[in-house]
Amino acid sequence: MKTFLERCERAAAHGWQRIYTGPFWQHLRKTGLDRELYVGLMTEVYHFTRHNAQNQALAALRVGSDRVGLLRYCLHHAFEEAGHDLMVLHDLRSIGADSETAARARSLPETEAFVAYVFRVAQTRDATARLGYSYWAESCYTHIRELLDAMRRDLHLTDAQMTFFVAHSEVDRDHFREVETIVDTYCTTPELQAETLEVLEGTLYLQGTILDAVHARWAATRAPVLATVS
């Protein structure tokens, strides 16, 4: 069984590598973050985070007490996710951005597609499939260090302005151990493992499309300025 967790780890690492080669991360490495790009990013983070408790609860609906550990995990994890979107809005306000505008903004089609995909996984597949999303999400902090570094370096954000990422990351160390235990206990057949892995890969890939779309939108709004400069 340890082998399956290793396959998950490899799939997550592979997905992040792919993201690193995309326009958002390449820009992050070369140029860093400015306020507009950061607000654009956090706006999308808000719009998918605000559904996480709900789609985690949805995944529990077809789990019965014959898998009471999985049922309890789904419901407890849903409970713990509730309100995390409010941390994103707090962080936006902490830099003087208008959180109401962010909350009301029409999110990118990539974000809508991501949210819809997670809901569809939760509704139509076994509850173990959504663990593929939790797997990389609860362990992402080692993979997004460059992003957090840029937030501190380029925008001078303090930990108190990064509650979503920082406070979250401490909690998620425990969460991730729980995810590993649950995956280890309940993803016990090749079919269940294949679905979990597919969702891990699918959600991380779609997450990457959000990052790149955030970058593309930011670049599009700056194009006239650049044109003027050149």
Added chain:
Amino acid sequence: MKTFLERCERAAAHGWQRIYTGPFWQHLRKTGLDRELYVGLMTEVYHFTRHNAQNQALAALRVGSDRVGLLRYCLHHAFEEAGHDLMVLHDLRSIGADSETAARARSLPETEAFVAYVFRVAQTRDATARLGYSYWAESCYTHIRELLDAMRRDLHLTDAQMTFFVAHSEVDRDHFREVETIVDTYCTTPELQAETLEVLEGTLYLQGTILDAVHARWAATRAPVLATVS
């Protein structure tokens, strides 16, 4: 607002009075319980209890972080309900009944209808509507004392054989205070209150139809015996 909780209390009392006048409760008072009637009852209790965590989770799906207290309540309550059905099976086994048979039994149409009604409330109405069900369920122990007395008196059950009702009732004192607080906080418009009250009345009424159907099935299986006697 205290008035609305009083209206809920009155509606619950009225619903129980109605149940007391029905065939099940009348039989309970006149003749008490025998093992067959008790097993028949617990079988149905199992078949609706095993959906309570799930339909409570379902109610959370359309609650956002703008009502984060309600969202957290729904998810935490769902978590706490998870596995309570296993207590019913334990109690059946504790008197030598076959819990597998009970779990596999086709439940009464009244039980299926009750379960379907709660799911439909959770799916199509605001999450506050399902609080009407929680209201009487979490405070039922004062209303079903005659039933618990009969379980002890007629079937000589110990507390260790009544884990669902006894252990549950201790926990539910706190649960009920939570329900009252949540109802008080979130059922704030006449429309929301009307829905909560409608679901309180509807679910308690349908619960009564289950009890009477349990009695009718029990009576039907005994009819030949009675016919032989007379």
Added chain:
Amino acid sequence: MKTFLERCERAAAHGWQRIYTGPFWQHLRKTGLDRELYVGLMTEVYHFTRHNAQNQALAALRVGSDRVGLLRYCLHHAFEEAGHDLMVLHDLRSIGADSETAARARSLPETEAFVAYVFRVAQTRDATARLGYSYWAESCYTHIRELLDAMRRDLHLTDAQMTFFVAHSEVDRDHFREVETIVDTYCTTPELQAETLEVLEGTLYLQGTILDAVHARWAATRAPVLATVS
């Protein structure tokens, strides 16, 4: 396979016999219909009929093109059911009753439970299960002749005032042949047949509880009058 259709036929006949022994039908035979009882009945008929197209469409959601005949049946039948509730409102208006009042009325818990049960069947079971409901509904006209006779005899209704039942019954002769063909083609395993039969029995039983609850409500409103008389 003919045997399964025969079992359905027997189950439907048995369900109707049960209804005939209940308070509504006994009253119908002894005393006939008055306007209040008829309006009370039609109000509930409206409140379950208005969901039939929708729950039939719901049953199609998990049928793929590997059973394209079943998929097409579900969707075509849903299409044909659309708007039938309007015929009920028309018939109420044709006798001077206020169809708006009927449409806004809170329906009986038995009606809500029936509707919820059909939705839950459509959502959680195979699409063939809901055929058990269609089976008796589309062939009910031979079984409810006494009701239609009483509508003509006691309330002097013409066919133009009974569009829901009369026009419907002509269409349903063809519908019923379709239902039989679809049941014959797709209820091909013991498991599928058991579910269809369970839903046939369950929905017809719950339909009976609606009729008896209509009668009980009518009787309750008349009780004071009777008390005055005696």
Added chain:
Amino acid sequence: MKTFLERCERAAAHGWQRIYTGPFWQHLRKTGLDRELYVGLMTEVYHFTRHNAQNQALAALRVGSDRVGLLRYCLHHAFEEAGHDLMVLHDLRSIGADSETAARARSLPETEAFVAYVFRVAQTRDATARLGYSYWAESCYTHIRELLDAMRRDLHLTDAQMTFFVAHSEVDRDHFREVETIVDTYCTTPELQAETLEVLEGTLYLQGTILDAVHARWAATRAPVLATVS
């Protein structure tokens, strides 16, 4: 009201223009189609088409008889879409491709996301929102002429091998007029119009991401060959 249909037309034209600038269409114009690219495309077309009847039926679930024309449209359109996926498999078989392989293939994350997005629109928004998808889908034949030309020119396909696109396009002329009428009749408030337009834009944008992902996958499998050549 004509203005809103004009806005839809502009939005569709704009969406197609965007698709024309992407890698798939640019390749189509410069190099045309080969068999692998065509099979890759049709495999994804199959995997989103096979859900169209179902998600159209889903959109009908919360439409009542107060908008009976919209209800009938949704159900009739769902009925007409049923089985169209089988035409895609037929067309694949007609060129000697293995339709079983295509049907079993894991579809691209972009396709899964598109399907999930349409289901989520159908489930959570008013039924008029999904009309935005129908609007461009039922009128796409004028916009994809270059694709059909390439199928005939590069792959020598006859109309009998292009049943999905050709037969479909004849039927869809009438469908499109229906869509326009329904949009005109039911998208009557700024809010409903905004949702329909958002879904038109969102689904067409996501459709473009499928095309480009089909191209990217095709290009990736050819990369080693090209490397060998150079």
